[in-house]
Amino acid sequence: MPPSLPPLYPITLQHGLLLGAALFSVGLAGVLAKRNAIVILMAVEVMLNGVNVTFVAFAGYLQPPVLTGQVFAVFVIAVAAAEAAVGLAIIIAIYRLRQTVQVDKADELRG
Amino acid sequence: MSQNAWIVAALPLASFLLIAAGARRSERASAWLTIISIGLGAGISGLVLAEVAGGARVQQSFAWLPLSGAFGLSLGFQVDPLTATMLVVVTSVSLLVQIYSLGYMRGDAGYSRYFAAMSLFTFSMLGLVLANSLLTIYLFWELVGLCSYLLIGHWHERPEAAAAAKKAFIVTRFGDFAFLLGILFLYWHAGTVDFTGLEQAAAAGRIPAAALTVGMLLVFCGAVGKSAQFPLHVWLPDAMEGPTPVSALIHAATMVAAGVYLMARTSPLLEHSATAMLVVAGVGGFTAIFAATMGLVANDIKRVLAYSTVSQLGYMMLAIGLGAMAAGVFHLFNHAFFKALLFLCAGSVIHLMNTNDMFEMGGLRRQRPLAFWATTIAALSLAGVFPLSGFWSKDEILAAASAQPLLFAAALVTVFLTATYMFRVIFLTFLGSPRGHAHEHPEPVSMAIPLAVLIVPSILTGLLGAPMVGNPLGSFLEGQAAHAEFDPTVAALSTAVALGGILFAWALYGGGKTEPAARLAAQFRPAHQLLVNRYYMDHLYDWLVRRVVLGIGWIANRIDLGLIDWMVNSVGAAAVAAGGSLRRIQSGQVQTYAWAFFAGAVTLAVVAAWPMLMGTR
Amino acid sequence: MVIPMELLVAGGFYTFAAAAIAGAISLIIARNVFHSALFLTLTLASAGGVFVILGADFLAAVQLLIYVGAVMILILFGLMLTPQDVELPNLSTPGQAISGAIVAAAIFVVSAATLLSAQWSGTAAEPSDVATTEQIGVSLFTTFVLPFEIASVLFLVAMIGAIVIARER
Numbered sequence: 001m002p003p004s005l006p007p008l009y010p011i012t013l014q015h016g017l018l019l020g021a022a023l024f025s026v027g028l029a030g031v032l033a034k035r036n037a038i039v040i041l042m043a044v045e046v047m048l049n050g051v052n053v054t055f056v057a058f059a060g061y062l063q064p065p066v067l068t069g070q071v072f073a074v075f076v077i078a079v080a081a082a083e084a085a086v087g088l089a090i091i092i093a094i095y096r097l098r099q100t101v102q103v104d105k106a107d108e109l110r111g
Numbered sequence: 112m113s114q115n116a117w118i119v120a121a122l123p124l125a126s127f128l129l130i131a132a133g134a135r136r137s138e139r140a141s142a143w144l145t146i147i148s149i150g151l152g153a154g155i156s157g158l159v160l161a162e163v164a165g166g167a168r169v170q171q172s173f174a175w176l177p178l179s180g181a182f183g184l185s186l187g188f189q190v191d192p193l194t195a196t197m198l199v200v201v202t203s204v205s206l207l208v209q210i211y212s213l214g215y216m217r218g219d220a221g222y223s224r225y226f227a228a229m230s231l232f233t234f235s236m237l238g239l240v241l242a243n244s245l246l247t248i249y250l251f252w253e254l255v256g257l258c259s260y261l262l263i264g265h266w267h268e269r270p271e272a273a274a275a276a277k278k279a280f281i282v283t284r285f286g287d288f289a290f291l292l293g294i295l296f297l298y299w300h301a302g303t304v305d306f307t308g309l310e311q312a313a314a315a316g317r318i319p320a321a322a323l324t325v326g327m328l329l330v331f332c333g334a335v336g337k338s339a340q341f342p343l344h345v346w347l348p349d350a351m352e353g354p355t356p357v358s359a360l361i362h363a364a365t366m367v368a369a370g371v372y373l374m375a376r377t378s379p380l381l382e383h384s385a386t387a388m389l390v391v392a393g394v395g396g397f398t399a400i401f402a403a404t405m406g407l408v409a410n411d412i413k414r415v416l417a418y419s420t421v422s423q424l425g426y427m428m429l430a431i432g433l434g435a436m437a438a439g440v441f442h443l444f445n446h447a448f449f450k451a452l453l454f455l456c457a458g459s460v461i462h463l464m465n466t467n468d469m470f471e472m473g474g475l476r477r478q479r480p481l482a483f484w485a486t487t488i489a490a491l492s493l494a495g496v497f498p499l500s501g502f503w504s505k506d507e508i509l510a511a512a513s514a515q516p517l518l519f520a521a522a523l524v525t526v527f528l529t530a531t532y533m534f535r536v537i538f539l540t541f542l543g544s545p546r547g548h549a550h551e552h553p554e555p556v557s558m559a560i561p562l563a564v565l566i567v568p569s570i571l572t573g574l575l576g577a578p579m580v581g582n583p584l585g586s587f588l589e590g591q592a593a594h595a596e597f598d599p600t601v602a603a604l605s606t607a608v609a610l611g612g613i614l615f616a617w618a619l620y621g622g623g624k625t626e627p628a629a630r631l632a633a634q635f636r637p638a639h640q641l642l643v644n645r646y647y648m649d650h651l652y653d654w655l656v657r658r659v660v661l662g663i664g665w666i667a668n669r670i671d672l673g674l675i676d677w678m679v680n681s682v683g684a685a686a687v688a689a690g691g692s693l694r695r696i697q698s699g700q701v702q703t704y705a706w707a708f709f710a711g712a713v714t715l716a717v718v719a720a721w722p723m724l725m726g727t728r
Numbered sequence: 729m730v731i732p733m734e735l736l737v738a739g740g741f742y743t744f745a746a747a748a749i750a751g752a753i754s755l756i757i758a759r760n761v762f763h764s765a766l767f768l769t770l771t772l773a774s775a776g777g778v779f780v781i782l783g784a785d786f787l788a789a790v791q792l793l794i795y796v797g798a799v800m801i802l803i804l805f806g807l808m809l810t811p812q813d814v815e816l817p818n819l820s821t822p823g824q825a826i827s828g829a830i831v832a833a834a835i836f837v838v839s840a841a842t843l844l845s846a847q848w849s850g851t852a853a854e855p856s857d858v859a860t861t862e863q864i865g866v867s868l869f870t871t872f873v874l875p876f877e878i879a880s881v882l883f884l885v886a887m888i889g890a891i892v893i894a895r896e897r
Contacts, residue, residue, distance in 0.1 A: 003724065003844035009738035013851050016782055017843045019745045023775070025836035026752040032706050032828025036761055038806050042768045045799065046752045049775045052787075060782040060855035061848075067863050070784050071872055074864065077787075077794050078879045082886035084799045088806040089890035095810040096896070107699030706828055713834045720842045 016057025023050030037091045037101040041084060048080045113162040113169050113190045119155050119198055120188075120237035122148040127230035135223035145226040146209045149233055153202035156195070163195040164587065170307065172243055184304070189243035192587045193440065197240040197372060200447045201365050205233045207561035208360040211455050214555030215356055215462060225265055225354070232258035236365050240372065245294045245304040245330070248373065252290070252337065255366050256283050262361060263353040275349040282346040286336020293329025300326065310379045320384065327380055327387040330373065331394075338370025338424045341398040345648055347421055348405075351413035351467075355458030358413055363420050363454050364447040371427040371443050378436040392432025396512075396521040398425030401646070403528035407535070408632075408642040411467040412457045415536055419493065420450060422525060426508055429518060435511035437585040441576045442504035444584070448568040449489040449501060455562055456482040456489070460540060462558070463549050469539040470625070471547035478549060483541040485562045485569075490537055492569045494530035494609040500573030502606070507576060507585075509605055510598050526605050530612025538620040737781055737854075744777035765803055772796055783855040786864055 006014045023046055030043025052073045059069025095101050126148035134140040172187020209229060216225055235258055239251035257280075264276030298304050300322045301312040312318050318326070334340070339347035350362050361367070374381065374391060381388055399422045406418030423446050430439035459482040460475050461467055476483045492499035495506065505526065512519045575584040619628040632639040644650065751771035758764045776791035868876050 003841045005844065010734040010854060011738050011741045011781070013848055014843060015741060015745075016778070018840055019748070019778065021836055021839040021843065022745075022749055023752055023771070024839075025832045026749065026756065028709060028835060029829050029832035030752070030756040032702060032709070032831060033825040034756065038803060038810065039755070039761055039764050041806075042755060042764055042803060045768065045795070046755065046771055049748075049772060049795075052791075053775060053778060053782075056779050056782045056784045056787060060784065061851040063852040065852075065856040065858065067860060067867060070787050070860060070864055071867055073784070073787050074790060074868070075872075075875060075879055077790055079882065081794055081799055082882055084802055085890045086886050086893070088802055089894035091806060092809050092894045101810050103702055104700055106701070702824065702828075706824070706831060709831050709835065713831060713838055716835075716838050716842075720838060724841055724845055 013057055013061040016060070017054055020050045020052075020054035020057065023047070023053060025050075035102050035104060037094070037103050038088070040103065041087045041091070044087075045080060045084065048076055052076050113159045113167045113195075114171075116155070116159050116169060116190045116194075116198070116241060117188050119152040119159070119202065120234055120241055122152045122155075123230045123234040123237065127227055127234060130223060130227040130230060135227060138222040141223035141226040142209070142213055145230045145233075146206065146213070148230065149202055149206045149209055152233075152237070153199070153206050156198040156202045159190060160195040160199050163190060163192055170243060172305070184246055185244065186247050187243045187305075188241040188247075189306070190241070192590065193372075193375060194240055196440065196444060196584070196588065198237065200444055201233065201236050201240060204364045204447050204451050205229075205236075205360055207564055208356045208364075208451065208455070211359075211458070211558050211561040212354075212356040214557040215458055216354060217555065219354075221265060225262075228258055228261045228265070229357075229360070232262065232361060232366070236369070239369055243306060245297065245306070245309070245377075248376070249287075249291065249294055252333070252369065252373075253287065255369060256280060256287065256337070259283075259350070259361055259366055262357040263350045265354055265357065266352070269352070271349075272352040275346075275352040279346040279350045282343050283336040286333045286343055289329045290333025290336075293326050293331075293333065296322065296329060297326040306376060306379075309377075313380045313383045318383075323380065324384040324386045327377065327384055328390060330377060331387065331391055334370030334373045334428070335394065336370070337373070338367050338428065339421045340370070340394050340425060340428060341401055342648065344398060344402060344421045345645075345652060348409075348414045348417045348645075351411065351417050355413065355454060355461060358417070359451045359454030359458065362417065363450040367420060367424055368427075368443050368447065371424060371431065371439060374428065374431045375436050375440050375443075378431055378434075381431070382434060388432050388434065390432070392429050392515070392518060395425045395428025395430075395432055396518045398422065399429060399525040400521045400528065401425075403525050403532065404642055405645050406532040407528060408639060410469055412461070412469050412472075412536060412540060413454070413467055415469075415532055416450070416453055416457060419453075419529065419532065422529065423450070423493070426505070426522070426525070429522065430508040430511055433508075433511045433515070433518070435508065437576075437582075437588040438504065438507035438511055440588055441584055442501075442508060444575075445492070445500040445504045445569075445572050448565055448572060449492040449499075452485055452489040452562065452565040452569050453493070455558075455565065456486040459554060459558060459562065462554075463551075464547055465550055466547060468547075469536065472540045472545075473543045473547070474541070474545040475549075476541040478551070479541075479554070481554075481559055481562055483537075485566050486537055486541065488566055489569050490533035492573075493533055494612065495526055495605055496609055497602070497606055498573065499570055500568065502602075503573035503576050506602050506605060509601050513598065513601055523605065523608055527608045527612040527615075530609040531616045534613045534616035535620050538616060539625075542621075543624070734854075741778065741781050744774045744781065747771075748774035748778065761807055765800065765807065768803070769796055769800055772800070781855070783857055784860060786861040 006012050027043045027045075027047030027050060030046065031040050034040050034043060055069040055073040055076070057069075059065075059067055059073075062069070091101050094106060098105060123145070126144040129144055130141045134144055167190070169190040170187070171189070172185040174184075175186045176184040209226070212225065212229070216222055219225065232255065235251045235254035239248055239255060242248040242251060260276045260280040263279050264272050266272045267276070294304055297309060297318070300318045301309050303309060303312065309318075313323060336343045347362060347367065351358055353362070381391065402418045402421035402425060406415050406422065409415045409418060423442070427439040427442050427446070430436070430442060456479075459479055460472060463475065463478060464472055466472070488499065492501040495502045509519065509522055509526075512522050576582050619631065641647070748771045751767045751769075751774060755764045755767040755771065758767060772791065772795040776788040776796075779785075779788035779791060
């Protein structure tokens, strides 16, 4: 079945999923295109939020309702928080070492 | 006892292993282990011979490498008249030579090593004699070659000895390679390498005539190498660099006879190919006269004996090629004893004079009377003077050759030459007045005993094949009543020729004179030079190796460096270049990697979702 | 006049969705890192609004508390501790930026096409509207107790790891 847009309203599962995909893609664009490591970390958070939106949309529209999606989102948020803490620690360590957080300056593994 | 004839070979192997394992620390233990093991072997061989004479035959083998169907390889041994005879020859000569070595090698740094190698050699030679298939014989054949190498190079610190050892090994390898090809060829056509199987196949005509000829000629190449026949004879004179007892045992009595033994063993096959027989007889006859002429001018006493050996081996080949297998083996049998005796006598005078050059000897009759008499008897026997052993066997060969005028003439000329060079040795060494100075010391008893003992068979073994008593050895070997070929004309002719040879030698060297010989040499200077330079055969081989083989090697080296190496290096360089361009991808930029990861992921996703997007699923 | 519930829900959804996406895009485009952080706050808060509309009121609260409250503060601390680059942040080289955007767009197109062409069965026409806090709490301590405990270990590890890595030597 070829893709077709859902009606403008009521809001359906597909609206939620589309929003999740959009947030994920925009976050990915940030990850791939930005130089500053902290901004990249922020973009990763945006991607995780896109995933969370998808989880929540499924949890909201599943019939009969099952809350597993929301529980997963809770775990995603927890992991994201931990990731942010460790990621920032690494960024600070790199900054101490070379006075910059530009990711393209860190190329010790150049072949 | 003949059921367990393998014990004869196992005994020297055990002694070799014991010496190698630790007995080598004691020289006496090494020597006596060798002597006792071979002595026991000689006793058992005698018993085996008696049993075989009583009709016993043994044929035992076990599958070594069974292949599908009737094919397969087996190892085994057999005992028949030929084997039993050879067992006795090998063990008895070996025993006497070992006893002689006790005294001769005394004080040598490699005393234990010498006896270890001698044990190994005796084992190999006995294994070769016991072998019941071409493959088994080939195994021991190579082992014998190895021992020969070890023993020629016993004094390896001398460059000549090391070079001679290498030469012997490499030259015989040529023949051995052809021999291996011959084995494979015969196996291919007959499906077996057992002698009995091959004989049956040949008798039943299952081997094509041409294939049999080719196969036997290849096998004969092996014999040519081992028995130092023309054109692979060049190694044997050089092999005299080894200790004299080694020359006596290996390069006179036994190992060089292995080629003759091989041809005798395969003579039932040979008989089916007239071409191969003709070639064998021709090579044998030519070698006989060819080597004898070189023996005329050699100054080294051992080299004279070496050329004599080559010449006599040619005689044996001639006999086998003429179909007179028993005559050839009979001559081998006699030759083993009197040639061993000659070498041991030569060793005795070399031991005394510390030189091999006969022109530095002379008048040794007084210092070494035993050696003098023994040499004289053995030389008469070798020259074929009635009634010594050599007379009977040589006569049998001459009688067999009488139908072929050319070969008969060659054999007869060889008789003359043999008598001449042997008595040249005696006149130069033992008669006349001393030309060198002796390091006078008494001869060890252990060296005298073998000389005395060997005189007996040198005189008497001929009677085993004498026509008056019905040629018992011939009947024994042939398995049927052998026709006692005795032609009084031939016998008289050969004896006369031999006596003529002795007189000729007397004319040239009699009474210790050397001037007549020198005059004759000056008169026929080109011929003399040709002989002294051994027909330039060594020069020819040297030229062949230097120019042709090394030239081909040079070309091969060029190809290897220029083409093969270039190809291999190019493959490597291509890999390096590919890596060099691929490493640019490895930028160290994590974002680039992430980009590649997601680009791959999206590509996979498109591929996976494609059917659904197109609405086909 | 009574506005139908459906319309209210749709309006809320579109508003929050537009804000979230606009915030995310601005985050990328912004030249100043600090501005990016503020746009991130907008995106996260809007995502929390979407959660409310999709019937996940507890998650919306968690979102605000943890992301806007904790993660944002953490990121601001990070900015503060790396002062050199505050004014420098920018897009990478044009080639990398454009290729990154293309891959991201491709991912969006593929996933959108897939989810729009899929047959979604077993789903309701409207989001469920039940109190979720109690249910989530129960399932966290029953069905998902093991992941829950593992998550707490993960926090411990992350905390120690962050301290060790960021410590001055």
